[in-house]
Structures are given as C-alpha cells and as structure tokens.
Amino acid sequence: MTKKMKLAQLTDMLQDLNVEALEGVTIEGDIELDISGGGGLNPELAYAIGNEISHMSLHMANIGRILGFPAEQLLASAFGMGEMPEMDPALARPTELMSSKFDVSKIENWRNKIQEVTIGATAADGGSRKSTVTIGGENALPYYFDAEMPHKNHYTMDVFDMPIGMAKAVKGNYEDVINDPAEWAKKVVREFNADMVTVHLISTDPLIHDTSAREAANVVEDVLQAVDVPIVIGGSGNPEKDPEVLEKAAEVSEGERVLLASASLNLDYERIAKAAIDYGHVVLSWTQLEINAQKELNRKLMKQCGVPRDSIVMDPTTAALGYGLDYAYTNMERIRLAGLMGDDELTFPMSSGTTNAWGAREAWMVKSPLNQDSDWGPREYRGPIWEIITGLSLSLAGNDMFMMMHPTSVQVMKEITGTLYGSIEADEIDIQNWIGAEV
Amino acid sequence: MKINSPLEAYKYLPATNCGECGEQTCMAFAAHLIDRSLKLEDCKPILDEKFKKKYDELTGLLAPEIREVEIGVGDKIARVGGDDVLYRHKLTFFDQTAFAYDVWDTMEEADLVERVNKIQDFRKFYIGEFLQVDMIAVRSTSDDPAKFAAAVKKVAETTDLPLILCSFNPEVLKAGLEVTKDRNPLIYAANKDNWQQVADLVLKYDVPVTLFSPNDLDTLKSMAVTFAEMGTEKIILDPGTYPTGKQLKETFNNFIKIRRAGIDGDRDIAYPIMAVPLTAWMAHDDPVDASYWETVVTSVLTIRYGDIMILHSTEPYAMLPELHIRDTIYTDPRKPVAVDPAMYKVGDPTSDSPVLVTTNFALTYYTVESDLDSNKIDCFLWAIDTDGLGVEAAVAGGQLTGSMVKKAIEDSGFDMKKDTTHNTIVLPGLAARLQGDVEDETGANVLVGPADSGRIPGWMEKNWPPENK
Ligand code: B12
Numbered sequence: 001m002t003k004k005m006k007l008a009q010l011t012d013m014l015q016d017l018n019v020e021a022l023e024g025v026t027i028e029g030d031i032e033l034d035i036s037g038g039g040g041l042n043p044e045l046a047y048a049i050g051n052e053i054s055h056m057s058l059h060m061a062n063i064g065r066i067l068g069f070p071a072e073q074l075l076a077s078a079f080g081m082g083e084m085p086e087m088d089p090a091l092a093r094p095t096e097l098m099s100s101k102f103d104v105s106k107i108e109n110w111r112n113k114i115q116e117v118t119i120g121a122t123a124a125d126g127g128s129r130k131s132t133v134t135i136g137g138e139n140a141l142p143y144y145f146d147a148e149m150p151h152k153n154h155y156t157m158d159v160f161d162m163p164i165g166m167a168k169a170v171k172g173n174y175e176d177v178i179n180d181p182a183e184w185a186k187k188v189v190r191e192f193n194a195d196m197v198t199v200h201l202i203s204t205d206p207l208i209h210d211t212s213a214r215e216a217a218n219v220v221e222d223v224l225q226a227v228d229v230p231i232v233i234g235g236s237g238n239p240e241k242d243p244e245v246l247e248k249a250a251e252v253s254e255g256e257r258v259l260l261a262s263a264s265l266n267l268d269y270e271r272i273a274k275a276a277i278d279y280g281h282v283v284l285s286w287t288q289l290e291i292n293a294q295k296e297l298n299r300k301l302m303k304q305c306g307v308p309r310d311s312i313v314m315d316p317t318t319a320a321l322g323y324g325l326d327y328a329y330t331n332m333e334r335i336r337l338a339g340l341m342g343d344d345e346l347t348f349p350m351s352s353g354t355t356n357a358w359g360a361r362e363a364w365m366v367k368s369p370l371n372q373d374s375d376w377g378p379r380e381y382r383g384p385i386w387e388i389i390t391g392l393s394l395s396l397a398g399n400d401m402f403m404m405m406h407p408t409s410v411q412v413m414k415e416i417t418g419t420l421y422g423s424i425e426a427d428e429i430d431i432q433n434w435i436g437a438e439v
Numbered sequence: 440m441k442i443n444s445p446l447e448a449y450k451y452l453p454a455t456n457c458g459e460c461g462e463q464t465c466m467a468f469a470a471h472l473i474d475r476s477l478k479l480e481d482c483k484p485i486l487d488e489k490f491k492k493k494y495d496e497l498t499g500l501l502a503p504e505i506r507e508v509e510i511g512v513g514d515k516i517a518r519v520g521g522d523d524v525l526y527r528h529k530l531t532f533f534d535q536t537a538f539a540y541d542v543w544d545t546m547e548e549a550d551l552v553e554r555v556n557k558i559q560d561f562r563k564f565y566i567g568e569f570l571q572v573d574m575i576a577v578r579s580t581s582d583d584p585a586k587f588a589a590a591v592k593k594v595a596e597t598t599d600l601p602l603i604l605c606s607f608n609p610e611v612l613k614a615g616l617e618v619t620k621d622r623n624p625l626i627y628a629a630n631k632d633n634w635q636q637v638a639d640l641v642l643k644y645d646v647p648v649t650l651f652s653p654n655d656l657d658t659l660k661s662m663a664v665t666f667a668e669m670g671t672e673k674i675i676l677d678p679g680t681y682p683t684g685k686q687l688k689e690t691f692n693n694f695i696k697i698r699r700a701g702i703d704g705d706r707d708i709a710y711p712i713m714a715v716p717l718t719a720w721m722a723h724d725d726p727v728d729a730s731y732w733e734t735v736v737t738s739v740l741t742i743r744y745g746d747i748m749i750l751h752s753t754e755p756y757a758m759l760p761e762l763h764i765r766d767t768i769y770t771d772p773r774k775p776v777a778v779d780p781a782m783y784k785v786g787d788p789t790s791d792s793p794v795l796v797t798t799n800f801a802l803t804y805y806t807v808e809s810d811l812d813s814n815k816i817d818c819f820l821w822a823i824d825t826d827g828l829g830v831e832a833a834v835a836g837g838q839l840t841g842s843m844v845k846k847a848i849e850d851s852g853f854d855m856k857k858d859t860t861h862n863t864i865v866l867p868g869l870a871a872r873l874q875g876d877v878e879d880e881t882g883a884n885v886l887v888g889p890a891d892s893g894r895i896p897g898w899m900e901k902n903w904p905p906e907n908k
C-alpha cells in the first residue's frame with residue numbers, strides 16, 4: 001500500500017532525523033509544496049528533496065535525449081543557461097554514469113586450425129618416452145579469448161656434444177656436466193624442469209672435430225637412455241655434413257618420434273625428410289626470416305618429399321632483442337595469421353631458437369662498451385631476462401616451443417606463458433587502491 | 440583512419456600541384472597522408488578559408504582510429520595512442536608506449552630528487568640515438584593534499600618530463616594540479632566513486648584524465664561516454680593491470696578487447712590504454728623477482744596495446760629490456776633503419792689510419808662506430824649502401840660485393856692511393872669471402888677483420904699497421 005502525504009507532514013515526520021538523502025522514497029503525482037509559514041520545510045530536508053528531484057529530472061532529460069529529444073536546449077532555455085556561461089558547469093553535468101555496454105566481436109576469418117604435432121613416443125606407440133609433447137592446434141592468436149588454446153607452450157633445453165663457449169651466466173649452470181651430454185640431459189630435466197632435451201651434434205662439423213655420424217649417433221643413444229622426455233636432435237649447421245649426421249641419428253632413434261633439426265633450403269632437405277619418414281620422426285623446417293621461403297620449404301617437404309602434415313614444425317628464425325627481433329616477431333606473427341586465415345602452407349606449429357638471445361651484447365658483456373650509456377647493471381640478471389623477453393615476445397607472435405639455455409629463463413617463461421595460457425593459479429590481488437601500496 | 444587509398448584523400452586536396460608541400464603533385468602528397476608520413480597541414484594552400492570545409496572533412500577522415508592524447512608541454516611532450524592497426528606489419532604502430540616511473544609523496548626529499556634524476560638521466564645508446572624513458576608518476580601514499588603538493592612541486596622543479604598525478608582523492612589531485620597547472624599533467628584517476636569530482640577538476644584545469652575501472656569494461660566504457668559527453672576526449676583508459684594468475688590472463692584479454700573494439704570503429708572506447716605493471720610489486724616480495732615480473736608484464740602489454748605505463752623498477756636489467764622491446768615493436772617495419780652511405784671519419788684519422796668497410800644498416804653502422812670511437816681508434820669508416828642490410832644478410836643477398844665496394848669508393852671521391860699511405864681496406868670478418876673479389880675490383884690490399892667489431896681493438900694490435908705497406 002502506498003501512503004500519500006504532503007511534504008509538510010513529511011517534514012514533521014523527519015524533523016528530528018539527520019536527513020541527507022531520501023532513499024527508498026518515491027515521489028509521484030502532483031506534489032503540494034508548503035514552504036511558507038512557520039511550519040515550513042526545514043532547510044536540510046528542502047535541499048535533500050531538491051537534490052533528489054533535480055537528479056530525477058536530469059535523469060529523465062537524459063532519457064529524453066537518448067530518445068532523440070534535444071533536452072539540453074530545453075533545460076538551457078528553462079534556466080536561462082544559454083545566457084549564463086559563467087555558471088558553474090558542474091551543475092549541468094550528469095550525476096550518474098551514462099550506462100553503456102562494452103561489446104567486441106570475435107575474429108571471423110580465423111577459420112583454419114593450426115596442425116597438431118606430437119613429439120616423442122611412449123611404449124604404446126613403439127617408443128620408450130614416459131611422456132610426449134603436443135603442440136599446435138590453435139584457432140586464434142596465443143592466449144586470445146577468441147578460442148581456447150589447446151596446448152601450452154613447451155620448453156626444450158640445449159645440450160651439446162662437446163664443451164662450447166657460453167656466456168658466463170649460462171656456463172655456471174653446466175660446468176659439472178659439460179663433458180657428458182647424458183649427464184647434462186639429466187640435469188636439465190631433473191633440476192631445470194625441461195619438457196624436452198635438444199642434443200646439438202656440433203662436434204660433427206668438419207671445421208670443428210669432424211666427428212663421424214656413427215659416433216654422433218652414440219651420443220643420441222646415450223641421451224635417449226639418460227632421460228625419458230622427448231628429444232630434439234640438431235646437427236652442426238654444416239649443410240654438407242648435416243644430412244648424413246641426421247640420417248644416422250634418425251636411424252638409432254627409430255620409433256622415438258624425435259624432432260630432427262633441421263631441414264633447410266640450403267642443404268639436401270630430401271634426405272632429412274626421408275629419414276624422418278622412414279623412422280617415424282618429425283622434421284623442423286628452418287628458414288631465415290622470410291615468409292615466402294618458409295612456404296616454399298614447407299611445400300617441398302609435403303609435396304616433393306611426402307612428409308605428413310602432422311610431422312612438420314617450423315623454425316622461421318629467432319633474432320635477439322635489439323638485434324633483429326622486430327623482423328623475427330613480425331615474421332612469426334604474419335606466418336601465424338596467414339595460417340589461421342587458411343594458408344595451408346603455413347598452418348604448422350613453430351619453434352624458436354631462443355638461445356640466440358645470448359648473442360646480444362646486452363646479455364653477456366660485463367658492462368656497456370660505451371661510456372655515454374647509463375650503467376648496465378649486473379650481467380647475471382641482464383642475461384636471463386634478455387633470453388626471456390626475446391622468447392616471450394615470440395610466444396605472443398604465435399611461437400609454440402622454445403629452445404633455451406638458462407634455467408631461470410626457462411622457469412620465468414614457463415610461469416608467464418602458463419599464466420597467459422590459464423593454467424597457473426595465484427592468490428587474487430586487489431588492485432583497487434594500488435596507488436597507496438607500499439612497494 | 441577512415442580511408443585507405445591516396446585517391447580518396449586526393450579528392451579533397453586543392454589539385455593544383457603547386458608543390459608547396461615539397462611533393463611534385465597533390466597525388467604524391469595524398470600517398471604520404473595515407474601512410475601518415477606527412478601531415479595535412481604541410482599543404483599550406485588547403486589551410487585557406489575557401490577550402491575550410493574540405494580541410495575539416497579530410498581531417499576527420501585522416502584522424503587515427505585511436506585518439507591521440509598529449510601529456511606535458513614543450514619539447515618533452517608525450518603523445519600517446521594514435522594507432523590505426525592491430526598488427527605492426529599492416530602499417531606501423533605510432534606513438535611508442537610512454538614509460539612513467541613512480542615516486543611517492545612520503546619519500547624524503549633528497550631521495551625523491553635522486554630518484555627523479557636517475558629516471559630522467561637513464562640512457563642507452565642504440566642505432567644513433569639514445570633510448571630513454573618518458574615520465575614521472577607521483578603517487579600520493581600520504582593522502583595528504585599538502586604533502587602531495589610539496590612532492591609534486593619538487594618533482595616539477597627537478598625535471599621537465601611530463602607528470603602523472605596519482606591519487607583517488609580529488610582534494611589531493613587538486614592540490615597537485617594547483618602547482619603544475621601549466622604543465623598539462625595526466626590525472627590518475629577517476630573511478631566509479633570519485634568521477635564527478637575528478638571530472639570537475641579535469642574540465643576546470645583542462646588536463647588529460649585516466650579512467651580506472653579494474654576488470655569492468657562496461658563501467659569503463661560508461662565512464663568514457665560520460666566524460667566525452669561532459670566535454671573532454673583527453674581520456675586514457677585503465678582496465679586494471681592484475682599482476683598474476685587468471686587475473687593477469689583477463690587483463691591481457693581486456694587490453695586486446697578494448698583495442699580491437701576501438702580499431703573496429705567503436706569511437707566510444709577508442710582511447711589510449713594505460714597499464715600499471717607496478718602491481719607486480721604487490722605480488723612479489725623479493726626485489727629481483729618483482730623487477731623480473733614487472734619487466735615481463737611490461738613486455739606483454741607493450742606488445743599488446745599498452746600505450747602508457749606506470750613502472751617501479753629502475754634496475755638497469757629491467758629498464759634495458761623494456762626500452763628495447765618497446766623499440767622493437769614501434770620501429771617502422773616499412774623501412775630498414777639506415778644511415779646515409781658515405782665515408783665517415785671516426786676520431787681524427789690521418790693517411791696512416793685504417794680504412795674499414797661496413798654497411799649502412801643503422802644497427803651495424805652504429806655498433807661498429809661506437810666500438811671504434813669508445814676505443815679511441817682513429818680511422819675511416821665506410822658505410823656501403825647495402826639498402827640498409829647488415830653485413831651477413833647483405834653478403835648473402837648480394838648487396839655487398841667487390842663491385843659495390845669499388846663503386847662506393849668512386850662515389851665518395853676518396854682516393855685510396857693518394858689519401859692513404861697503405862692502400863689497404865679492412866673487411867668485416869663476416870664478409871671474408873669477398874676478399875679476393877674486392878682485391879680484384881679495387882686493386883687495394885684487403886685484410887679481413889674479426890667477425891665482431893668489438894674485437895677490432897685486439898685485432899688492430901696484431902695486424903695494424905699492415906706489413907706490406
Ligand atoms: C635481421 C636479419 C635479417 C633481416 C635484415 C635486417 C637488416 N637490415 O639487415 C632480413 C629479414 C631482411 C634478413 C634477410 C636475409 N637474411 Co638475414 N639475418 C638477420 C639476423 C637475424 C640478424 C642480422 C643482424 O642484424 N645482425 C646484427 C648486425 C649489427 O650485425 P652485422 O651487420 O653483421 O655487424 C657485426 C659484424 O659484422 C661486425 N662488423 C660490421 N662491420 C664491420 C666492419 C669491420 C671492419 C669489422 C672488422 C667488423 C664489422 O661487427 C658488427 C657487430 O657485431 C641474422 C642472424 C643472426 N642472428 O645473426 C640473419 C642472417 C644474417 N641472414 C641470413 C640470410 C641467409 C638472409 C637472407 C638471404 C634470407 C633469404 N633467404 O632471403 C636474406 C637476405 C636479404 C637480402 N640481402 O636480400 C643468414 C646469412 C647466412 C650467411 N652467413 O650467409 C643469417 C646469418 C641467418 C642464418 N643463420 O642463416 N635477414
């Protein structure tokens with residue numbers, strides 16, 4: 001039941017209360033205002049009511065305006081505002097937010113799904129790995145709300161078949177295993193949490209030790225024995241020697257579904273492709289920062305060599321932060337977008353040689369070679385973050401797996417890419433009042 | 440931008456081909472408007488009253504999708520926003536992310552001044568320029584207007600950098616504004632509780648404002664619509680930067696959503712976006728962890744659409760990668776950064792000094808030049824025109840060959856026989872395979888230097904002066 005009363009009664013009723021606003025009161029119909037005489041409205045209440053009524057009329061005027069009525073003109077002429085520019089503009093301002101819904105559409109032309117590729121094989125599939133790694137399968141740019149990302153990013157850590165030059169910050173982690181690839185592999189899996197291990201057979205380079213393919217294959221066997229995660233096998237990068245080395249390595253790891261790194265346009269990629277097909281492995285299709293070269297090589301691997309689609313991963317080349325990362329980033333982003341939009345020659349998951357970041361001077365030099373520069377600070381901290389930011393930017397461009405070196409870099413990369421992927425829980429933090437935070 | 444072909448812009452130009460803009464034709468000028476390398480105001484004739492209507496219309500068509508907001512005054516003014524695309528390869532990103540570092544009003548004055556100076560003096564040489572940070576954000580941790588005003592005043596005296604005044608208390612903001620009203624500071628922030636009072640301030644003082652609505656895009660947009668209605672479009676949107684876990688994933692997607700909606704043409708939300716990676720410090724106690732995490736969040740949100748940020752860590756291992764990732768993302772992908780091909784002198788070379796060959800890719804040139812300069816090696820440094828490619832890429836792609844070197848020598852008027860006593864050229868180690876070719880083409884002696892120019896000093900000790908002088 002609604003009880004009606006005159007304002008004068010209201011005044012009496014509320015007289016002793018400290019009224020600031022009229023909550024829960026609806027004022028309807030004609031209002032009889034009795035403000036003259038002794039029993040008049042108390043000033044506070046008058047203000048409160050006035051405030052409420054004015055708000056209401058502004059609100060109404062807003063609705064009027066939304067309906068297309070030029071309400072501001074009406075108000076302006078009613079109060080003579082047109083002629084009173086001096087008046088405090090605050091009074092003409094809305095007292096409530098003009099309610100508006102945020103809306104955004106999903107991208108329509110991301111119709112093509114990136115190929116899923118599995119590396120490693122368990123006993124059930126004829127291998128001896130305890131776990132496998134699957135990458136690809138995306139329907140959107142990484143971590144975007146447009147579509148769930150089916151697989152998280154994966155990390156493979158570098159192991160070399162001989163001692164090599166390394167930045168000091170990296171070297172400190174491997175001094176105890178530098179002469180033993182199998183122990184080295186164990187260390188990166190057990191201590192540094194690597195999802196995979198990459199064995200680089202660099203001693204096979206004719207200009208280094210010219211190790212035979214057979215000897216190199218022994219190292220591969222040792223590493224397969226030492227760890228039960230999937231492995232990646234890299235040659236020395238010598239285009240004459242690599243096909244032979246990778247063939248032999250593929251043979252001794254038959255059934256393990258390793259990733260063979262790499263087939264490229266400047267070597268006999270057919271031999272690498274054939275080795276992968278014959279022994280059931282995956283091929284890394286490596287080109288140098290050029291989207292058309294990447295298409296060409298992928299096409300050749302598929303059409304000319306008959307490599308199945310589920311056995312190709314691309315490496316479009318990683319340049320370090322400050323040393324061409326702009327090219328590497330955009331090259332990958334373009335490749336991924338082209339793949340999502342239907343270019344079948346580019347719908348493959350990608351891998352990054354993130355270790356390249358250690359080539360940047362900022363990662364390894366003790367201090368800046370230039371005296372105009374501000375102090376570069378301790379390199380122990382600069383190196384890992386250089387590797388992280390190089391990799392992280394490429395993860396946003398669409399890169400799926402990372403070949404890395406520093407344990408801290410891997411750990412932080414796992415944390416941030418896992419967070420963006422959505423698999424990392426953390427205590428909720430209230431940032432409403434961050435300005436006053438003690439930091 | 441609402442149009443995308445030069446022809447569409449051309450229709451609005453005077454079509455006289457007068458050449459005042461420095462272009463041969465109006466059509467050529469129109470092409471520059473479309474790629475945003477020239478401004479409409481560079482065409483003086485169109486500023487004439489009789490073209491007013493066309494000028495206004497074209498200005499509207501050319502305006503970037505995301506509004507551009509100015510903070511600060513004078514030389515150091517920062518422009519944020521101004522973007523037209525979602526991916527840098529589609530055009531380029533404009534107005535690189537502005538990095539503001541914080542100070543707070545409960546700091547001791549000496550510490551405050553020291554920190555401001557550290558921030559404004561930080562520099563890193565990179566391809567011919569210094570990478571530097573842009574702003575100071577003053578946080579009110581005291582919530583006391585007088586304290587805040589004093590701190591802001593001190594900061595303003597210490598630096599010309601643009602300022603961000605941070606408080607949710609309108610009284611505090613007002614006190615800060617009073618002492619910096621001629622500096623066009625950015626106000627941080629209006630939220631759903633204080634927006635009316637903050638609106639009064641920003642309209643009165645005519646300064647840009649940040650709207651803060653953590654993880655609530657409806658309210659954020661409502662605020663933006665309301666502020667625009669009240670008469671300001673100098674708006675920056677802060678959808679909240681949550682530092683960890685699922686909240687961070689949501690933050691990431693909020694940035695993408697806002698920018699996508701803006702580029703897709705929703706004017707109501709087409710404003711620059713603010714990120715506050717400083718919140719990483721609310722999640723991590725250890726300063727190294729916090730710095731690392733802040734750098735990581737900064738990088739993610741620099742790549743995905745953050746236009747302005749408030750940061751805390753001034754450790755070089757945080758600032759260096761932050762500055763570099765920003766540079767990476769905002770470098771114009773349409774043109775390799777190159778120096779003019781020429782013979783440059785490093786230090787004070789004489790006819791006994793070595794002649795070193797390098798390329799005109801800016802990264803290569805400046806790396807080599809600074810290595811030589813800081814090691815006080817006087818020499819001639821030849822930047823060969825390789826279309827702006829580095830040594831290896833140019834050798835691989837055929838832009839650096841014996842005949843190119845010869846041509847470069849001829850073009851520069853330098854005479855190896857007369858101007859040097861040794862007639863010897865030093866090639867980069869990575870161009871070793873050109874040695875014979877260069878010898879044949881130029882008739883000079885050719886030495887192969889080290890692969891990294893950082894090793895030139897050591898190499899010089901062993902190999903210079905050359906024996907067969
Ligand atoms: C960025 C990059 C590109 C960019 C080029 C950007 C540019 N403006 O140059 C793009 C994408 C365009 C590109 C294209 C190509 N690239 Co490319 N690219 C790179 C990358 C990633 C970085 C190069 C770089 O910028 N280095 C930094 C600069 C500063 O180094 P720099 O110029 O060599 O200078 C140093 C030294 O040479 C020395 N130095 C310089 N001058 C002097 C002078 C003297 C006297 C001395 C002593 C020393 C010295 O000191 C400097 C500092 O260390 C490298 C891989 C890598 N990570 O190194 C591949 C790389 C150079 N590219 C390569 C190739 C093959 C190509 C392409 C042919 C690919 C293709 N199939 O199309 C094309 C060729 C383009 C063309 N010529 O038409 C190969 C070269 C292989 C080889 N040795 O022949 C590399 C090494 C990649 C690889 N591992 O295969 N590339």
Ligand code: SF4
Pocket residue numbers: 452453454455456457458459460461462463464465466468469481482483484485
């Ligand atoms: S100044 Fe204007 S009118 Fe003259 S040529 Fe340039 S664009 Fe055309």
